[in-house]
Amino acid sequence: MYKYDEYDQAMVDARVEEFRDQTRRRLAGELTEDQFKPLRLMNGLYLQLHAYMLRVAIPYGTLNSQQMNMLGHIARKYDRGYGHFTTRQNIQYNWIKLEDAPDILADLSTVEMHAIQTSGNCIRNISSDQFAGAAADEITDPRPWAELLRQWSSFHPEFSYLPRKFKIAVIASDEDRAAMRLHDIGIQLIHNDAGKLGAKFFVGGGMGRTPMIGPEIRDFVPADELIHYAEACLRVYNRYGRRDNKYKARIKILVHELGKDEYTRQVEEEFAHMKTLGLNPPVAELARITEFFPDPAYDTTANDELDLTDPDFRIWVEQNTHPHKQAGYAIANISLKPTGGIPGDASADQIDLMADLAKEYSFDELRVTHAQNIVLPHVKKSELYALWQKLDDAGLAPANLDLISDMIACPGLDYCSLANARSIPVAQKIGQRFSDIGRQKELGELKLKISGCINACGHHHAGHIGILGVDRKGVENYQLSLGGSGAEDVSLAKITGPGFDEDGIVDAVEKVTDVYLRDREGDERFVDTYRRIGMVPFKEALYD
């Protein structure tokens, strides 16, 4: 993992003290709320439906056990005993006191963490593949690149006041586990025909009220020019992105309105100019960063066989582990989606346990996924059974990864001041309706995503089944959509028709799964069947 150098630490420590003074001045009445609000937001502190909410950055979703323990400590000492892992691979605390916020940031800084750029119209936390450095299918570890982008984008003076927030994802495999093409910039590291490392750039993706899939604007940017190219993309956006209308200010609108070709032309022109300035980070800097991401000291003699005689363990292994690049190891996914639970929530005790298990079983590493789960990336297969038993004892072993109950759900109207409807109760009811694991496995991979408002934090546009909560004359109503995907087969879901009430949407989900079970062919997933047979059979089941 990357370790702060003296400059990193000094910057974060200085920001803590700056915010401590700003908070003191606000509490003393020297700053008004209008003056203070942008300052607290720059430090991840929102005022939400019930209290202040603090969003802590977890760069590219990677953290060690010491950092995870700190997240548990904050949940226990400053919040109400739990935290919420988000679709941006971050964590949020829902019950923060303003007077505690500087102390929390100070505590975070002791483990090289902060909440900088988790809000505001700046480049947000860089996201990446949660299996980075462990996946058998990646061409290189994308985290050094994500870290380089993090350093470049942190406090970047030119990009601190963009037209709107800006999200970048970096992956290094054809399988997209990070919803890369639904980011403002999606970067896929690739080898070109000559075997040289570089990147494909996709720009102008996003969800929200105007969902768009980012088009490819460059099929190969040489690795040593990647920052230059990203900077050129940002410069064109910063220059021409709309600042007159918040709802048209994201880069996806600019790319759409200019057209991909014209936007690309302008980026290329800016890129050519950028290259004359010599501002790209030196190759030696990337090499320095890369040294922080070595492979762990794997036991190369580790047994690759697994004893699957325990049927419950076998189901968990089948569903929640992923092939590792190193023989004898597996990637273990910890589902934060227990039946009837709150997607992404973990108690302080659970957070501490996951930290302890990372230390004991996974070379001290954890990852947060955009699907609101946790990953232990490097677990020896011979130790998986012991790990699973400890997870199971703590309620952390639902064997439902990528099944219907592994839902993404935003906090919704239970916590969020922007929401129009509650998301979590719908997720809970669907989870209970489909609680039988055999039934879930029969349905196979089925990504269900729920948002409580049009801002789409719950990624409903990218759900095989998507649910959007709306306010219809003061009453919660839920629109159903089908056919979305945030993966390499990226697509945007389409609305089925009129919405449903809270119980009706659960019935509706069941009806569309029944259509799938009736009409599927071979090994088709739900989304495959939808793509083959279209919307009509689903609409007939829902509305006739």
Add this chain to the structure above:
Amino acid sequence: MNLLTGNDLKTGDVIWWAGDKGWSLHVADAADAGDEGEAILAREEAARRVNASYIVAAEATGKGPMPLHIKERVRASGPTVRTDLAINTDIPIVNA
């Protein structure tokens, strides 16, 4: 009726204006501000007794004043999915 609400500056807690009694965590204590809401809020914000305040439309019920909109009822209640953390669990969230 018009209720006044906002957040406690230090703690962030949702609070309701209770007339002479100051600010309360419980919507049942809330007083009708009538047409004086803007003036009261300006005064209370300036004194830092409330933060991010605004006026909420409500109706009188057998359980006391009840916000008309679901969002305000959730604010008054606390998270409906964590009733252990809710402060006013007897508030009907839906179809009040």
